[in-house]
Amino acid sequence: MDDVKPLAAAPSEQIPDTPREPMVVMDGVNKHFGDLHVLRDINLTVGKGEVVVVLGPSGSGKSTLCRAINRLETIESGTISIDGKTLPEEGKPLAQLRADVGMVFQSFNLFAHKTIRENVTLGPVKVRKKSKSDADQQANDLLKRVGVEAQADKYPAQLSGGQQQRVAIARSLAMGPKVMLFDEPTSALDPEMVNEVLDVMVGLAKEGMTMIVVTHEMGFARKAADRVVFMADGQIVEIGTPQEFFTHPKSDRAKDFLGKILTH
Amino acid sequence: MLDIIDKYDILGAFWMTIRLAFFSAIGALLIGTVLAVMRVSPVAILRRLGAFYVNTVRNTPLTLLVFFAIAGPYYILQISLTPVNSPTALVDNGIRWAIVALAVYHAAFVCEALRSGVNTVPLGQAEAARSIGLTFGQSLREVILPQAFRGSIAPLGSVLIALIKNTTVASVIGVAEASLLMSEIIENETASVSVFLLFAMGFVILTLPFGVFFTSLSRRLAVKR
Numbered sequence: 240m241d242d243v244k245p246l247a248a249a250p251s252e253q254i255p256d257t258p259r260e261p262m263v264v265m266d267g268v269n270k271h272f273g274d275l276h277v278l279r280d281i282n283l284t285v286g287k288g289e290v291v292v293v294l295g296p297s298g299s300g301k302s303t304l305c306r307a308i309n310r311l312e313t314i315e316s317g318t319i320s321i322d323g324k325t326l327p328e329e330g331k332p333l334a335q336l337r338a339d340v341g342m343v344f345q346s347f348n349l350f351a352h353k354t355i356r357e358n359v360t361l362g363p364v365k366v367r368k369k370s371k372s373d374a375d376q377q378a379n380d381l382l383k384r385v386g387v388e389a390q391a392d393k394y395p396a397q398l399s400g401g402q403q404q405r406v407a408i409a410r411s412l413a414m415g416p417k418v419m420l421f422d423e424p425t426s427a428l429d430p431e432m433v434n435e436v437l438d439v440m441v442g443l444a445k446e447g448m449t450m451i452v453v454t455h456e457m458g459f460a461r462k463a464a465d466r467v468v469f470m471a472d473g474q475i476v477e478i479g480t481p482q483e484f485f486t487h488p489k490s491d492r493a494k495d496f497l498g499k500i501l502t503h
Numbered sequence: 504m505l506d507i508i509d510k511y512d513i514l515g516a517f518w519m520t521i522r523l524a525f526f527s528a529i530g531a532l533l534i535g536t537v538l539a540v541m542r543v544s545p546v547a548i549l550r551r552l553g554a555f556y557v558n559t560v561r562n563t564p565l566t567l568l569v570f571f572a573i574a575g576p577y578y579i580l581q582i583s584l585t586p587v588n589s590p591t592a593l594v595d596n597g598i599r600w601a602i603v604a605l606a607v608y609h610a611a612f613v614c615e616a617l618r619s620g621v622n623t624v625p626l627g628q629a630e631a632a633r634s635i636g637l638t639f640g641q642s643l644r645e646v647i648l649p650q651a652f653r654g655s656i657a658p659l660g661s662v663l664i665a666l667i668k669n670t671t672v673a674s675v676i677g678v679a680e681a682s683l684l685m686s687e688i689i690e691n692e693t694a695s696v697s698v699f700l701l702f703a704m705g706f707v708i709l710t711l712p713f714g715v716f717f718t719s720l721s722r723r724l725a726v727k728r
């Protein structure tokens with residue numbers, strides 16, 4: 240009787256069943272695009288090894304939230320810190336911090352003039368100062384792990400979307416990131432390629448990678464997410480376990496949203 | 504026809520055209536690159552200066568620029584680009600000021616060709632570069648500029664071909680290049696159509712290989728997306 244779950248007690252709080260050390264902390268973050276308030280007082284803590292899926296209607300600020308975490312978007316107020324370090328403003332310290340934060344884009348963004356292997360070795364050689372041969376070795380291992388080792392000498396445009404996205408994941412992993420951000424990594428893919436990318440991501444989650452994933456793939460959220468964050472109009476409306484969120488959404492916005500995507 | 508070829512130094516005149524084109528192309532590439540860097544730099548004042556240069560120069564007829572180059576700096580301000588008492592000072596100044604005017608004029612187009620190359624590089628490339636921790640300089644060197652250069656080969660080729668043909672404008676200040684000789688021959692001889700065709704062919708021989716070269720280079724180096 241006394242092990243009452245504190246879930247209902249604090250609806251706007253995060254679920255306090257994460258005794259993890261914090262990896263990403265967003266505290267009172269605000270941002271505008273002109274008159275549009277895209278991030279409204281965002282408070283979010285993501286623990287080490289935690290996988291958080293961010294959901295919400297188009298235009299609700301999910302990409303902006305993701306991009307703010309490695310400062311591809313600047314913020315106006317509040318703080319963001321990664322593994323205890325506040326995001327630096329500009330210059331070398333920012334570049335160093337970004338090296339610890341992997342980012343996977345919806346449109347892959349592989350370096351178009353470099354081979355697959357060069358895409359994976361560029362960061363390790365230029366930023367981590369690895370030797371060419373060490374970086375090549377590591378690239379081969381990573382490409383094997385994501386299943387595209389046979390394409391190592393090709394250029395991005397010669398690969399399918401699914402293959403390109405797996406290479407993009409390998410490119411991020413090559414930096415040994417502390418946390419990885421995924422912004423709708425499967426939205427630009429043909430349906431038959433979605434799973435090959437999700438499988439790699441589920442594998443990463445199982446190995447304990449800290450991940451923030453913007454995706455509408457319910458299967459992934461159920462399989463891999465520790466928590467689901469639901470955003471609308473620049474605000475975090477609801478946070479819960481996938482189980483809770485999908486079966487008993489609390490807010491009307493979330494119910495409405497789930498109604499729309501689940502009927503598809 | 505053969506006697507005309509014998510009587511006039513046609514090859515010499517085309518050689519002058521080639522010299523004009525060669526030196527002004529080097530000047531245009533140098534000035535144009537500086538302008539392009541200014542126009543994409545994060546410093547607003549540099550961007551504005553670059554834009555001002557391009558818009559002013561591009562909208563001035565080349566004939567005027569060439570004329571002003573010799574009339575203003577040389578005749579009025581007495582800025583000589585050769586030793587003043589050299590016996591060929593007048594002719595050499597004409598050539599050199601023509602090169603300056605051609606370089607200044609085509610630099611604006613080189614700048615725009617390079618800038619269009621930068622614009623072929625999607626924003627996502629720079630974001631991906633920054634995301635793996637490359638600094639601003641490293642992103643430029645490793646990711647943006649190599650792709651921008653490949654994207655500007657074709658437009659640069661067009662600029663250079665236009666430059667070769669535009670050297671004919673130097674005739675307005677008496678530089679003895681191909682078109683000046685052509686007018687001279689047409690005035691003196693009766694075979695005007697065939698003379699015209701001869702010189703037209705000369706220009707085609709000069710420009711055609713450039714066109715073929717730049718097209719194949721840009722195709723070979725094109726960044727596939």
Ligand SMILES: Nc1ncnc2c1ncn2[C@@H]1O[C@H](COP(=O)(O)OP(=O)(O)O)[C@@H](O)[C@H]1O
Binds near residue numbers: 275277298302303
């Ligand atoms: N660079 C920008 N300039 C102006 N408005 C933007 C920019 N990026 C995004 N927005 C706007 O901000 C809002 C949130 O965008 P985004 O974070 O991309 O939402 P989501 O990823 O949830 O679809 C949208 O209304 C979008 O139009």
Ligand SMILES: [Mg+2]
Binds near residue numbers: 301302303423
């Ligand atoms: Mg988005």
